Amino acid sequence: xxxxxxxxxxxxxxxxxxxxxxxxxxxxxxxxxxxxxxxxxxxxxxxxxxxxxxxxxxxxxxxxxxxxxxxxxxxxxxxxxxxxxxxxxxxxxxxxxxxxxxxxxxxxxxxxxxxxxxxxxxxxxxxxxxxxxxxxxxxxxxxxxxxxxxxxxxxxxxxxxxxxxxxxxxxxxxxxxxxxxxxxxxxxxxxxxxxxxxxxxxxxxxxxxxxxxxxxxxxxxxxxxxxxxxxxxxxxxxxxxxxxxxxxxxxxxxxxxxxxxxxxxxxxxxxxxxxxxxxxxxxxxxxxxxxxxxxxxxxxxxxxxxxxxxxxxxxxxxxxxxxxxxxxxxxxxxxxxxxxxxxxxxxxxxxxxxxxxxxxxxxxxxxxxxxxxxxxxxxxxxxxxxxxxxxxxxxxxxxxxxxxxxxxxxxxxxxxxxxxxxxxxxxxxxxxxxxxxxxxxxxxxxxxxxxxxxxxxxxxxxxxxxxxxxxxxxxxxxxxxxxxxxxxxxxxxxxxxxxxxxxxxxxxxxxxxxxxxxxxxxxxxxxxxxxxxxxxxxxxxxxxxxxxxxxxxxxxxxxx
Numbered sequence: 001x002x003x004x005x006x007x008x009x010x011x012x013x014x015x016x017x018x019x020x021x022x023x024x025x026x027x028x029x030x031x032x033x034x035x036x037x038x039x040x041x042x043x044x045x046x047x048x049x050x051x052x053x054x055x056x057x058x059x060x061x062x063x064x065x066x067x068x069x070x071x072x073x074x075x076x077x078x079x080x081x082x083x084x085x086x087x088x089x090x091x092x093x094x095x096x097x098x099x100x101x102x103x104x105x106x107x108x109x110x111x112x113x114x115x116x117x118x119x120x121x122x123x124x125x126x127x128x129x130x131x132x133x134x135x136x137x138x139x140x141x142x143x144x145x146x147x148x149x150x151x152x153x154x155x156x157x158x159x160x161x162x163x164x165x166x167x168x169x170x171x172x173x174x175x176x177x178x179x180x181x182x183x184x185x186x187x188x189x190x191x192x193x194x195x196x197x198x199x200x201x202x203x204x205x206x207x208x209x210x211x212x213x214x215x216x217x218x219x220x221x222x223x224x225x226x227x228x229x230x231x232x233x234x235x236x237x238x239x240x241x242x243x244x245x246x247x248x249x250x251x252x253x254x255x256x257x258x259x260x261x262x263x264x265x266x267x268x269x270x271x272x273x274x275x276x277x278x279x280x281x282x283x284x285x286x287x288x289x290x291x292x293x294x295x296x297x298x299x300x301x302x303x304x305x306x307x308x309x310x311x312x313x314x315x316x317x318x319x320x321x322x323x324x325x326x327x328x329x330x331x332x333x334x335x336x337x338x339x340x341x342x343x344x345x346x347x348x349x350x351x352x353x354x355x356x357x358x359x360x361x362x363x364x365x366x367x368x369x370x371x372x373x374x375x376x377x378x379x380x381x382x383x384x385x386x387x388x389x390x391x392x393x394x395x396x397x398x399x400x401x402x403x404x405x406x407x408x409x410x411x412x413x414x415x416x417x418x419x420x421x422x423x424x425x426x427x428x429x430x431x432x433x434x435x436x437x438x439x440x441x442x443x444x445x446x447x448x449x450x451x452x453x454x455x456x457x458x459x460x461x462x463x464x465x466x467x468x469x470x471x472x473x474x475x476x477x478x479x480x481x482x483x484x485x486x487x488x489x490x491x492x493x494x495x496x497x498x499x500x501x502x503x504x505x506x507x508x509x510x511x512x513x514x515x516x517x518x519x520x521x522x523x524x525x526x527x528x529x530x531x532x533x534x535x536x537x538x539x540x541x542x543x544x545x546x547x548x549x550x551x552x553x554x555x556x557x558x559x560x
Contacts, residue, residue, distance in 0.1 A: 049216040052091040058498060059423050059540035062089050062186040064127055064148055073221040074189070074209065077551060081195045081231035082505055085498060087125075088209055088220055089186040092179040100177040100213045102156070102187050107224055109205035115193060115224070118162075120209075123153035123188040124174035125495070128462050130474035132420050139412025141538065143420040151419050151494045152459055152481040153188050159261060160254070160489040170487035171456050188498070193226055195233065202228035202560070227555040229512065234283040235263050236511040237434065237504050238380075238402070238441030240326070240358075241479060243267045249454040249484050250491065252289070258480050258491045259447060262501040266447060270316040277318060284322045287313055287355060293327045295341055297334035304344055310351040324356040324380065329445075332362045341368055345377035358382055360404060360443065363389040369398045382443050385414045385429065385533045393438045402441035403434055406476075413534035417444070419462055419475035423499035424540050430503025432530035432546065435510040436523075442500075448491065449477025454484040506543075509550040516557055525549050 052068035068091055078084040090100060104120035132146035156174040157164055166175035179185045189209065194200045209220040243255050243266045256266040260280035267289050268276055276282035290313045294302035314323060327344050331337050341359070348355040349371075358380035371377035376398025383390060385403050395401055405417050415425040415433065430442050450458035464476040479500075480491035513522045525546050529537035537543065 049211075049218040051093045051097065051213075051216065052089075053211055053218045053220065054089055055220065056087045056089060056186075057540060057544070058085045058087055058188065058495070058502070059427065059544070060087075061149055061422065061495070062087060062125070062184055064150075064184050065182060066184055073223065075223045076191065077225040077227060077548070078191075078193050079227050079229050079231050079509075079551065079554070080193050080197065080200045081233065083190050083192045083501065084224070085188065085190050085502070087186050087188055088211065089184050090179065090211060090213075090218075091184050092181050093215065094181050095215070096181045097177075097179040097185075098214045100179055100185060100211070101175050102189075103210050103212075104189075104222075105207040105210070107191070107205035107207040107222060109224075109226065110201045110203035113199070113201050113203075113205075115191070115200065115205055115207075117207075119192045119194065121159075121190040121192070122156045122174065123190075123492075124156070124177055125150035125186040125188055126152040126154055126172065126459065128152065128419065128460060130419050131463050131472045133416070133418050133473060134471035136416070137412025139414075139534075141413055141416065141421070141425070143416070143418065144422070145420060147420070149419050150186055151462065151475065151496065153493050153495065153498075154486055155488065155492060158488045158490070160257070165487060168487035171485045172459065173486070188495070190498070191222075191224060193224075195230060197228075197230075200226050202226050202555070202558075227551050228558040228560065229554045231505060231508045231512075233281045234277070235281060235504050235508060236283075237430070237507040238284050238322070239263075239265045239430075239500075239504065240284070240286060240441070240443045241266050241447040242326075242443075242445055243447055244449070246448070247450060247453040247482060250448075250482065254483070254490045255448060255480065258493060259497075262493055262497050263504045264479075264497065264500060270313065273321060274318045277321065282321070284324060285317060286324055286326060288326050291325070293325055293344060295328040295331070295337050295344065297331055297337055299334075299336040299338075299340050301340050301344075304340060305347065307347045307350045310348060310355055314351055314353060314355065319353075322356070323353065324358055326359075327357045327378075328359045330360050330362075330384075333365065335367070338367060342371040342377045345371040345375070345379075346373065349373075349375055356380060358402065358443075360384065360445075364391060364395075364397045364399070364401075366397065380441060382441070383439075390437060390533060395438050400441075401437070401439045402443055403429060403437065403439045404443040404445070405429065406445060415533075415536070417475070417496060418473055419496070422538065422540070423495055424538055424543060426496050426499035427503040427506065428530060428536055428543055430500045431506030432503075432510070432526045432543070433533065433536055434503075435507055436527055436530045437533065442504075444479065446477035447479045448482075450482055454482040456485040458482050459485055506547055506550075509547065509554065512554060513550060516554075518553065518557070521553060522550065 054069040055071040076084045107115040133143035154174040205224045207222045211218045259266040291303045291305040356379035360382040364381045368377040379399045382402040415429040451461045452458045
């Protein structure tokens with residue numbers, strides 16, 4: 001009987017990807033892990049429901065008529081301070097489903113330690129129809145094409161107030177869903193492991209996700225292994241998702257919070273900076289909300305604030321918080337802009353504290369390596385991955401490297417962040433690719449480019465055109481969804497934003513291993529799947545397995 005149960009457990013062992021194919025790990029490790037969870041795995045407490053319910057990785061989008069998968073339990077692993085995720089999907093029987101709801105239990109672990117149910121965030125996934133990305137370049141990373149995709153995430157609870165959104169007058173609600181016959185309804189599940197070894201001692205935690213409907217119910221077992229290491233509150237990787245003037249009914253503060261909940265930094269207000277560090281892990285602050293620089297190729301600009309003007313702003317910010325100006329956008333070989341860029345660099349660098357400059361471009365420009373005092377005029381070279389002009393590594397020019405992508409799809413080989421691309425694109429760029437390519441940050445040009453303001457139409461229509469070519473770019477400039485239709489105080493995230501967050505956490509694993517002198521091990525694991533911007537694995541299982549190996553190594557390096 002033990003052998004049968006053990007083989008059943010081994011067959012169901014999953015990483016965050018929860019795949020039968022992707023887990024490449026020694027049999028001995030599987031055996032030990034299986035024995036560990038043998039007596040703690042939560043069993044179904046009822047007969048199987050009269051409709052399919054299954055579990056699937058967050059790296060796989062669930063089509064609205066996909067065939068049910070084989071996994072019936074959630075098995076995850078993560079560090080303290082990390083948010084791990086998965087999906088639970090229900091498929092409606094011939095008569096459909098009504099009043100479908102999900103609810104989590106607390107997860108109980110070693111010595112009675114618990115991860116509260118409030119640390120488990122549930123969303124109903126919302127399907128959008130897109131026309132598909134046009135003219136991707138013909139390379140190895142094609143879009144999936146026109147169709148219907150789950151992308152926006154409708155929360156069950158207002159993230160700011162903690163109040164359920166079910167009783168609101170919202171047009172879109174996560175609760176009490178109706179699912180038509182033979183259609184799928186996926187749900188997104190975030191489990192945030194608390195910081196602190198006393199709060200989350202290492203070991204195995206178990207609980208359930210309960211699914212109810214008028215037609216029946218199901219209990220999905222949850223097993224979470226908490227590893228014995230911790231991610232910092234402030235991410236090591238920098239980021240900037242720009243926010244434009246908010247649509248009516250929204251604020252810059254709530255937009256920024258919606259990003260920071262997913263470890264991504266937007267534009268903030270100085271008055272919020274100290275609390276944002278404590279509550280959301282704010283790790284950089286952009287000053288463009290106070291002075292829009294906007295240096296153009298001909299050398300014209302909107303503002304070139306003096307050092308004293310910059311100091312007037314920085315005096316109101318917490319000590320030690322990295323500060324920067326986004327000084328110019330996509331200037332490539334613009335000799336007419338050199339003087340303005342150097343002047344801005346001098347003024348920013350002379351401020352107290354010193355402020356760094358960033359510019360998006362195709363490649364670092366050596367003409368800007370000396371602004372006049374021996375220091376580079378640009379501190380953060382934000383390079384477009386699809387231009388494939390990444391400098392040789394290690395980078396020896398002035399400043400450091402960030403990466404970004406945009407509606408320019410380049411050769412069709414590089415990661416793309418549009419709705420009709422698999423989420424592995426976002427995650428691998430923000431994580432392992434940025435690491436192997438020597439990038440310290442990641443940027444996206446807009447978070448809230450809604451097609452119809454703070455309305456339901458902005459949820460339903462994410463088709464955009466970009467680059468002046470009139471071609472379809474579904475989801476371009478949209479990583480948040482307006483709060484009006486869900487009656488929330490904050491904009492809603494999407495699956496692509498969750499993939500970016502997971503990539504930033506992958507990057508953190510790499511940073512911790514490097515700090516521990518494990519670079520050789522680290523490179524052996526991730527270089528094969530993240531070799532270059534045009535040579536990277538699109539296989540979610542390969543990414544999840546690499547992350548598993550890094551996590552297990554960090555767990556071994558941490559004494560009990």
